[in-house]
Amino acid sequence: MVDGKTEILGVMGDPIKHTFSPAMQNAGLESLNLNYIYLPFHVKPNGLSQAIEGAKALGIKGLNITIPHKTDVIGLLDEIDSLASMIGAVNTIQFIYEDGDGGNVLTKGYNTDGYGCLRAIEEETSVKNKKVTIAGAGGASKAIAFQIANSEINELSILNRNFNKAESLVDDLKTNLAKLDIDINVDAYEIDCLKRELSDSDVFIDTTPIGMYPNVDDKAIASANLLHEDLVVNDIVYTPMETSLIKEARKANAIVVPGYKMLLYQGISSFEIWLSHEAPIEEMEKALLGALG
Numbered sequence: 001m002v003d004g005k006t007e008i009l010g011v012m013g014d015p016i017k018h019t020f021s022p023a024m025q026n027a028g029l030e031s032l033n034l035n036y037i038y039l040p041f042h043v044k045p046n047g048l049s050q051a052i053e054g055a056k057a058l059g060i061k062g063l064n065i066t067i068p069h070k071t072d073v074i075g076l077l078d079e080i081d082s083l084a085s086m087i088g089a090v091n092t093i094q095f096i097y098e099d100g101d102g103g104n105v106l107t108k109g110y111n112t113d114g115y116g117c118l119r120a121i122e123e124e125t126s127v128k129n130k131k132v133t134i135a136g137a138g139g140a141s142k143a144i145a146f147q148i149a150n151s152e153i154n155e156l157s158i159l160n161r162n163f164n165k166a167e168s169l170v171d172d173l174k175t176n177l178a179k180l181d182i183d184i185n186v187d188a189y190e191i192d193c194l195k196r197e198l199s200d201s202d203v204f205i206d207t208t209p210i211g212m213y214p215n216v217d218d219k220a221i222a223s224a225n226l227l228h229e230d231l232v233v234n235d236i237v238y239t240p241m242e243t244s245l246i247k248e249a250r251k252a253n254a255i256v257v258p259g260y261k262m263l264l265y266q267g268i269s270s271f272e273i274w275l276s277h278e279a280p281i282e283e284m285e286k287a288l289l290g291a292l293g
């Protein structure tokens, strides 16, 4: 029950009505009996700076930041975690109130999206010394590619419709992670490239919106004959849960990681940053699945 001591967490985005985070986060808070509430905040781009200042004034303890604010919010924060800074996007803010609620406020930004994807995959297999292929080179791909490239993998391939965009992502990875000793390839995502890269990959992550509601009849980016039994296949799309790619992966008897798992684990990581407490994964997963329907 909300009372005078209830602390506030939330998510800021535009639009925000579709968010599944309140269901998942509030279930976690309730199950641990924490006197917190997690709320959705509809914040338009021209209101972001005021919203962050307002959050500080209101004593808000933590925020998730979603589309379209993940990049713009960086300039409004005091500190940015090094991975979030390399990715150029923040999805989690921790508000640290020095000397209690009336004192100075320190804001620190993190990016838990790539971590969410990695942890979802690592439920099935460790990526250490493995080859990972990523389709897409947008914002989600960037967060995932940085996290994965930083995880002692052996080889990374990035395939994208727009070749230049994939090349620029790989340049970014090489510049920022110069000390890493991994093979990074870049390719167009044509059928021959997919076939070649997937044949010896251990993990395949599709970060494109192909198959996302309402385009559920989109042809999968890779059909079953390009996939194999030892391949972990993750589609980051979670509406619907059974995307065209996930269906093809099941046909190929591949190891399936559904898209909602990334959403779950990015939320778990945010929860743990704000509360410095292990998150109740089972309860949060159950609530998320319930909200997804």
Ligand code: ATR
Pocket (backbone or CB within 6 Å): 135, 136, 137, 138, 139, 140, 141, 160, 161, 162, 163, 165, 207, 208, 209, 210
């Ligand atoms: P997000 O920030 O959510 O990752 P994004 O930045 O729009 O979204 O990136 C989407 C990625 O999916 C891009 O790499 C895009 O390819 P282009 O760079 O060629 O635009 C890719 N993508 C989107 N729709 C696609 C489609 N129908 N077929 C193949 N790739 C697609």
